[in-house]
Amino acid sequence: MFTVCALYHFTRFDDPAALRAPLLALAQAQGVRGSLLLAREGINGTIAGTRSGIDAMLDHIRALPGCAGLDWKESPAREIPFARMKVRLKREIVTMGQPDVDPRARVGHYVTPQDWNALISAPDVAVIDTRNDYEVVIGTFEGAIDPGTQSFGAFPQWWEENRHRFHNKRIAMFCTGGIRCEKSTNYLLSQGVEDVYHLKGGILKYLEEVPPEESLWQGACFVFDQRVSVVHGLAPGPHVMCHACRRPIWPEDRNRPEYEEGVQCHRCVDDYTPERRDAFRERQRQIWLARARGERHLGGSDSPDP
Numbered sequence: 001m002f003t004v005c006a007l008y009h010f011t012r013f014d015d016p017a018a019l020r021a022p023l024l025a026l027a028q029a030q031g032v033r034g035s036l037l038l039a040r041e042g043i044n045g046t047i048a049g050t051r052s053g054i055d056a057m058l059d060h061i062r063a064l065p066g067c068a069g070l071d072w073k074e075s076p077a078r079e080i081p082f083a084r085m086k087v088r089l090k091r092e093i094v095t096m097g098q099p100d101v102d103p104r105a106r107v108g109h110y111v112t113p114q115d116w117n118a119l120i121s122a123p124d125v126a127v128i129d130t131r132n133d134y135e136v137v138i139g140t141f142e143g144a145i146d147p148g149t150q151s152f153g154a155f156p157q158w159w160e161e162n163r164h165r166f167h168n169k170r171i172a173m174f175c176t177g178g179i180r181c182e183k184s185t186n187y188l189l190s191q192g193v194e195d196v197y198h199l200k201g202g203i204l205k206y207l208e209e210v211p212p213e214e215s216l217w218q219g220a221c222f223v224f225d226q227r228v229s230v231v232h233g234l235a236p237g238p239h240v241m242c243h244a245c246r247r248p249i250w251p252e253d254r255n256r257p258e259y260e261e262g263v264q265c266h267r268c269v270d271d272y273t274p275e276r277r278d279a280f281r282e283r284q285r286q287i288w289l290a291r292a293r294g295e296r297h298l299g300g301s302d303s304p305d306p
Contacts, residue, residue, distance in 0.1 A: 003049065003054045004048040004075045005034075005047050005054050006045075007072035008044040008045070008071060008072075008093065010093075011042045011065060012042075012065070012066060013038065013040050013043075016038040016040060020089060023038075023087050027053075027085040030057065031050065032049035032053045032054065032057055033082035033083065034047030034048050034086075035082070035085075035086045035224075037088050038087065046223075046224055073205055073208070075230065077227065094183060095153050101186050102186060103183055107181075107182050107186050108171075108181070108185030108186075108197050110197075113205050113208075116199050116206060117210075119172055120144075125171075125197075126166050127143060129173075130174065130175045131175050131176060132152070133146065133150055134222070134267070138220050138237075139217065139219025139222070140218060140219065142216045143216075152180055156187060159187070159188070159191070170195035171188060171193055171197065172197045172198065172199075173197070173198045173199075174198060175198075176202050176221060176222070176223065177204050178201055178205075182198075184198075185197075204223075204230070207232050207234055210232075215232060220248075222248050243262045244277075249267065261284060264277065
């Protein structure tokens with residue numbers, strides 16, 4: 001059994017590039033795989049490995065400047081759900097495109113999973129799902145508003161166009177692990193919204209701690225690794241991934257006429273040029289050839305960035 005660890009922390013890294021090589025070297029030495037993002041604003045990612053490997057990584061990250069208060073969430077996996085280890089330098093660890101947003105300054109009120117149901121059931125509370133549309137479609141909280149955004153960077157524009165709908169409402173927001181809400185609540189506070197709340201630890205913590213019989217969650221939660229989705233107790237969900245668009249689909253969706261493994265699904269059938277699809281077909285051919293040799297083709301099983 002392996003441990004999957006989702007983590008993030010907002011802090012000031014003066015030279016994030018200098019942190020990359022030691023992190024990558026330690027991960028490789030410990031057999032840890034996954035994806036970490038480094039930026040001047042902090043660190044974010046999901047990694048997986050043995051218990052000792054994850055502990056070594058966490059010890060190293062907590063020793064980085066300002067990271068003693070690192071937040072992380074763990075779940076078990078029978079196999080490591082990543083093909084390799086990546087440590088990437090980014091402008092933001094979660095891209096919102098709002099240079100004045102700073103979660104280190106202030107964020108909304110944290111609400112524990114145990115108190116979340118009461119909050120979102122209150123008549124004066126509007127519940128907003130800050131995730132992307134392909135994540136929301138497979139699961140969300142009962143009564144939550146779906147902004148229908150294709151990227152987190154589109155959230156500020158959506159808010160500007162819809163803020164009139166939330167006059168005299170308290171705002172409760174949630175996301176997968178909590179990081180997007182650190183930015184979205186700071187953004188709303190800067191826009192003059194006074195009562196802003198967010199789910200501490202995100203959906204993952206809620207599914208871990210709240211029993212199914214008490215839950216207001218409906219469906220599965222998309223995760224950024226080869227498990228694709230998880231359900232209550234953080235057990236693997238029923239979904240598989242289209243390796244063309246990286247969106248979750250149901251196993252039976254592979255029987256649709258639009259589906260071609262590694263090339264397209266019914267969700268992305270109109271999204272790519274013929275040249276791009278030819279490249280996908282060649283990649284899939286290489287995957288099959290590697291599989292026939294008993295090897296693992298890295299290009300076919302990477303997960304999207306967290």
